Amino acid sequence: MPSTYNKIHRLKSQGWTWPEFLAELEQVAAHSIDEKTLYSNFRLPHRKPNKLLEETINQLHEKYFPSPFPKEVEGLITLYNHLASAKNYRTQEEDIELLKRFVLAELQHESPLYDLRYSRLAWLAANIAFDRISYCRDNGLLEQLAENQKSALQWFQQAKQAITHCQQTVEIKIEPFVIYKLTQNMLASYLNALPSSNRLDNNDLKSFIDSSDYISETKHMLELEPFQWGIARNGLRFSSLLKNAYDCEYFYRALVTANKHFLDIDYQLPGALSIAESDDFHWALDIIRNRNLPVILEQL
Amino acid sequence: MNIKQGFIALLTALIFVLASGCSSVPPESLAPIAKQKKEQAQEAVQEQPKSQESLNPSPSIMDGMEERKNGSDDMERLD
Numbered sequence: 345m346p347s348t349y350n351k352i353h354r355l356k357s358q359g360w361t362w363p364e365f366l367a368e369l370e371q372v373a374a375h376s377i378d379e380k381t382l383y384s385n386f387r388l389p390h391r392k393p394n395k396l397l398e399e400t401i402n403q404l405h406e407k408y409f410p411s412p413f414p415k416e417v418e419g420l421i422t423l424y425n426h427l428a429s430a431k432n433y434r435t436q437e438e439d440i441e442l443l444k445r446f447v448l449a450e451l452q453h454e455s456p457l458y459d460l461r462y463s464r465l466a467w468l469a470a471n472i473a474f475d476r477i478s479y480c481r482d483n484g485l486l487e488q489l490a491e492n493q494k495s496a497l498q499w500f501q502q503a504k505q506a507i508t509h510c511q512q513t514v515e516i517k518i519e520p521f522v523i524y525k526l527t528q529n530m531l532a533s534y535l536n537a538l539p540s541s542n543r544l545d546n547n548d549l550k551s552f553i554d555s556s557d558y559i560s561e562t563k564h565m566l567e568l569e570p571f572q573w574g575i576a577r578n579g580l581r582f583s584s585l586l587k588n589a590y591d592c593e594y595f596y597r598a599l600v601t602a603n604k605h606f607l608d609i610d611y612q613l614p615g616a617l618s619i620a621e622s623d624d625f626h627w628a629l630d631i632i633r634n635r636n637l638p639v640i641l642e643q644l
Numbered sequence: 645m646n647i648k649q650g651f652i653a654l655l656t657a658l659i660f661v662l663a664s665g666c667s668s669v670p671p672e673s674l675a676p677i678a679k680q681k682k683e684q685a686q687e688a689v690q691e692q693p694k695s696q697e698s699l700n701p702s703p704s705i706m707d708g709m710e711e712r713k714n715g716s717d718d719m720e721r722l723d
Contacts, residue, residue, distance in 0.1 A: 421723055467723075474721050482716075525722035532719035540716045578719065622717035 348393040351405040352386045353571035358408065372407065373400040389573055389603050390613045412516045417464040420447070424468060428475055444472045460514065463506035467526070470499030474529065477536045489537055496533045500526050524565050527556050528578065540623040543585050553582060559591060566598050573602035580619070584628030592628040593637065600641045607638045 356365060362379060369377050377397055385391050393401070411418055420443075427439060447469050451462065473495035480489035504526040511518050534548050543549065553559060562579040566572060576598035583591035599606045609629065612618040619625045632638065 425723070471721055471723070478716070478718050528719070529721045532721060536716075536718045581717075617717045624717050 348385060348398050348401050349389050349391070350569075350572060350574075351401050352382070354569065355401070355404060355408060356386065357569070357571070368404055369400055372403045389605065390611075392614065409519070412460055412510075412514075412518045412522065413464040414461050417461055417468070421464070421468055421471070424471065440472060444469065447472070458506040458509045460507070460510050460516070463503045463510065466499045466503040466506060470496045470503060470529065473499065474533055474536075477533060481537055481539060493533050493537045497530055500530045500533065504530075520568070521565065524561060524575075527558060527561060528575075530556070531558060531578075531582070543624060544627065545587065546585070549582070550586060553586065558582065559588075563594070563598075566602075570598070571602050573599060573606065576602050577606075577619075580628055581622075581624045584625050587627055589631050592631045593635065596628065596632055596637055597641060600638075607642055609638070 355368075360368065362383070365382065366377070366379055369382070373396070375396060377400060381394070381397055385393050385397060424440070424443060427433070427436065427443070430436060433439075447465055451465050451469060473492040476492040477489060477496065480486075480492060504523060507518060507523060507526070510516075511523075531549070531552060534546075534552050535543065538546060538549075559579065559582070562575055565575050566579070569575075576595050579595035580592060580599055583595055596606075605611045606619070609620040609632065610618045612621075620629065
């Protein structure tokens with residue numbers, strides 16, 4: 345899973361050697377993890393980690409990069425993620441609705457006190473609305489689509505404001521990536537509301553990207569964490585949709601820097617489309633092919 | 645023995661062979677198609693926990709961006 349890949353890279357980028365990394369894992373792991381497993385999960389974004397490695401890396405990551413949010417709300421996010429992804433869950437929709445009502449009541453109760461608990465609850469309320477966007481789009485539920493998109497954007501924005509406020513007042517360290525995630529989620533709320541045929545040169549996307557300074561923030565994030573292939577891929581996606589040749593080249597280079605496997609435009613991760621398959625990248629692909637970028641970058 | 649009697653004898657022998665063949669199959673063994681179906685059902689039962697496991701996101705796994713392969717290349721939210 346990409347997340348374990350990212351976490352391994354983030355932990356490794358602290359300057360650990362492999363023996364040091366293994367020694368750290370040994371301290372939290374229930375059973376020993378061999379170097380080969382760890383290294384292959386470090387090298388290959390498509391590699392699905394085994395349960396033991398995933399859990400151990402999660403623990404180690406939490407130790408060195410703890411979540412700034414209260415544990416009980418983190419628990420609610422986990423609960424919702426399990427609920428939303430469950431299959432054959434008969435009362436799934438009703439249960440999500442119950443959880444949503446609880447979250448909204450809590451937010452109403454807490455407002456206008458801006459703290460990390462409030463921001464994470466707002467994030468959860470946004471997630472619930474966000475997860476309905478693609479379904480409404482695919483089923484032509486235009487009214488509900490607009491409602492959920494509006495709600496997701498509103499709550500992501502509330503969460504962002506609260507966290508920005510907390511950054512100035514709370515002593516807990518909040519990584520810049522936390523704010524970046526919210527910006528990306530808002531952009532995703534615009535993108536997912538559109539069928540792939542309507543995304544090119546779309547005005548909503550364009551104005552949000554300009555007003556949020558998304559492209560320069562994305563470049564900044566990649567300077568901090570160059571292994572984040574997902575961020576580079578999205579940078580490439582939006583540069584393609586906005587037809588910016590310079591940025592297409594920049595983010596393709598960033599994507600290959602994150603992992604050499606992306607030299608192959610057909611490279612596919614489980615459950616994801618390759619760049620060659622996705623309509624969002626068509627414009628960028630012409631740039632990549634015309635300038636022979638995979639060949640140029642491979643020679644570097 | 646005329647032709648008719650010969651034919652009846654042959655038919656009787658054939659029925660006997662078939663009947664004895666069927667009775668020699670132990671009751672717990674299944675015909676090939678039924679056996680195949682049973683094996684497929686067993687495989688499905690064995691595979692079920694695996695697929696459920698991969699569908700359930702573990703806590704805070706939305707660290708990286710992921711796309712769903714559903715025609716549209718949608719962005720997944722980051723937690």
